[in-house]
Amino acid sequence: MTGQPWLSAVGLHKQFGPTVAISGADLTLRPGEIRGVVGPNGAGKSTLMQILAGNLTPEHGEIRIDGTPVTFRRPGDAIAAGISLVPQEMRLGPNLSVADNVVLGNEPRRLGFVSARRSRQLAETALRRLGAHLDPDAAVTSLSPVDRRLVMVARALARDARLVILDEPTAALAPHEAGAILTAVRSIAATGVSFLYVSHRFDDIEQIADTVTGVRDARVVADLPRDQIRRAALVALVSPVDELSHPVPPTARAARAAATAEPVLRVDDLRGGPLQGVSLAVGPGEIVGVAGLSGSGADELMSMVAGITVRAGGTVRVAGGALPSGDRVRAVRAGVAYVPGNRTLAVLPNHDIRTNVSISNLRSFSRWGVPTGGRETTVVRRLMDAVRLTAAPGQTISSLSGGNQQKAVFARWMARDCTVLLLHDPTAGVDVRARAEIHQRVRELAATGLGVVVVTTDVPELVELSDRVLVLDRGALVADLPGAGLTEQAVLTAMVSTPVSAR
Numbered sequence: 481m482t483g484q485p486w487l488s489a490v491g492l493h494k495q496f497g498p499t500v501a502i503s504g505a506d507l508t509l510r511p512g513e514i515r516g517v518v519g520p521n522g523a524g525k526s527t528l529m530q531i532l533a534g535n536l537t538p539e540h541g542e543i544r545i546d547g548t549p550v551t552f553r554r555p556g557d558a559i560a561a562g563i564s565l566v567p568q569e570m571r572l573g574p575n576l577s578v579a580d581n582v583v584l585g586n587e588p589r590r591l592g593f594v595s596a597r598r599s600r601q602l603a604e605t606a607l608r609r610l611g612a613h614l615d616p617d618a619a620v621t622s623l624s625p626v627d628r629r630l631v632m633v634a635r636a637l638a639r640d641a642r643l644v645i646l647d648e649p650t651a652a653l654a655p656h657e658a659g660a661i662l663t664a665v666r667s668i669a670a671t672g673v674s675f676l677y678v679s680h681r682f683d684d685i686e687q688i689a690d691t692v693t694g695v696r697d698a699r700v701v702a703d704l705p706r707d708q709i710r711r712a713a714l715v716a717l718v719s720p721v722d723e724l725s726h727p728v729p730p731t732a733r734a735a736r737a738a739a740t741a742e743p744v745l746r747v748d749d750l751r752g753g754p755l756q757g758v759s760l761a762v763g764p765g766e767i768v769g770v771a772g773l774s775g776s777g778a779d780e781l782m783s784m785v786a787g788i789t790v791r792a793g794g795t796v797r798v799a800g801g802a803l804p805s806g807d808r809v810r811a812v813r814a815g816v817a818y819v820p821g822n823r824t825l826a827v828l829p830n831h832d833i834r835t836n837v838s839i840s841n842l843r844s845f846s847r848w849g850v851p852t853g854g855r856e857t858t859v860v861r862r863l864m865d866a867v868r869l870t871a872a873p874g875q876t877i878s879s880l881s882g883g884n885q886q887k888a889v890f891a892r893w894m895a896r897d898c899t900v901l902l903l904h905d906p907t908a909g910v911d912v913r914a915r916a917e918i919h920q921r922v923r924e925l926a927a928t929g930l931g932v933v934v935v936t937t938d939v940p941e942l943v944e945l946s947d948r949v950l951v952l953d954r955g956a957l958v959a960d961l962p963g964a965g966l967t968e969q970a971v972l973t974a975m976v977s978t979p980v981s982a983r
């Protein structure tokens with residue numbers, strides 16, 4: 481990072497109706513600077529990024545590039561000025577090749593026609609700059625999540641970005657997969673490109689950021705130089721010390737010696753997709769973590785148990801009763817709750833928070849089939865408090881920040897009596913404070929006797945939460961790590977170094 485700031489934002493202010501999303505926000509960037517952006521859910525980080533990317537127009541404030549004020553009325557204006565946003569969710573054309581995806585929206589033309597040769601060259605150059613060894617002709621659907629993410633970053637580079645805004649780029653990646661993204665960012669920054677790196681993963685921020693902007697309650701509250709970027713400082717930005725005065729005690733693992741009881745979930749010889757005969761049992765009160773990279777079969781394990789995907793073979797039993805294959809309704813009736821990793825699959829976007837939280841349990845809020853709103857609102861408010869979601873139950877869910885939507889989805893399943901709780905990336909995009917709260921709620925739910933399965937690429941989360949961790953690799957169970965002595969290192973080692981005999 482060298483030289484004077486080339487970009488500065490001064491006094492940016494944006495509100496949605498009465499909600500002030502960001503106010504008086506200042507920010508500068510030097511060539512090659514990697515600026516981490518941290519703060520609790522709903523703080524205003526995305527709003528600030530959306531303004532810089534031309535997706536939102538601020539009511540007040542100014543953006544200057546090389547000293548000259550600029551006005552962005554649409555994303556194309558920001559892109560033309562060298563600013564590209566890489567959103568958290570994958571936005572790739574599934575039927576297009578890698579090269580076509582890199583140039584998407586920016587296809588080089590000759591005499592009015594898209595030039596396939598130039599497209600390919602442009603894509604190859606961008607991928608090379610990232611150090612991504614990908615075949616430009618490959619179908620993007622054949623790529624791993626980390627390579628898909630690199631394709632999205634390559635798209636920004638192909639547009640000659642001077643600033644790339646990355647929103648939670650590693651949220652669904654395991655630590656060593658995330659390393660590929662961090663390495664690419666570092667090498668591109670060394671060529672003078674600046675980055676805004678928005679993340680709740682403090683490991684990433686500590687490793688990569690030159691500076692950190694802290695956002696809290698719609699304000700920029702900190703601008704940290706490199707030597708002040710420490711874990712304690714980052715945690716304090718999200719959760720001031722007074723709010724941490726109620727540390728959440730982990731339930732003693734030994735106290736839940738439930739493994740001896742009859743399993744609430746029993747999976748035998750499960751087959752289908754990559755799964756090649758996986759068997760496992762989860763006892764009442766037990767939290768079983770499942771680790772696995774993409775292609776390991778962890779996603780399919782969840783969706784088959786949840787009755788969403790048809791299985792090719794094997795049996796699934798809940799509290800002793802066999803579940804038919806691919807029957808979601810029967811699975812729900814048997815008490816299988818499923819919180820998917822992809823939030824967009826779970827949220828009812830045009831409905832309010834109350835409906836989104838109570839939908840799994842409407843019958844208990846109804847008398848003679850007619851919902852009784854008062855009790856519903858009371859219960860929903862209690863659940864919202866439990867996950868620290870501060871909002872009005874009548875607010876439309878799509879007006880919440882991403883992390884707060886995730887809290888609402890989690891609260892939905894807390895409302896329901898279930899026997900087995902399947903959690904996929906339960907705290908992706910959730911701030912550290914709410915993460916601890918959600919973990920505690922999961923432990924409390926487990927303590928009532930239900931069995932919990934957690935699938936996540938977040939290895940620290942697996943270790944914090946699980947009584948034992950199963951590791952899947954290419955459809956086979958390759959390790960069963962007991963709670964005693966469970967460490968991140970042990971899980972990571974099992975994930976990346978499967979003994980040949982087990983393959």
Ligand SMILES: Nc1ncnc2c1ncn2[C@@H]1O[C@H](COP(=O)(O)OP(=O)(O)OP(=O)(O)O)[C@@H](O)[C@H]1O
Nearest residue numbers: 496501521522523524525526527879880881882883
């Ligand atoms: N389209 C919208 N309509 C109404 N309110 C909105 C809208 N978008 C954001 N907000 C509100 O603005 C505030 C800031 O939201 P923002 O998405 O910027 O937070 P964030 O810091 O990115 O959170 P997260 O870490 O959860 O992604 C929140 O109170 C949110 O509810």
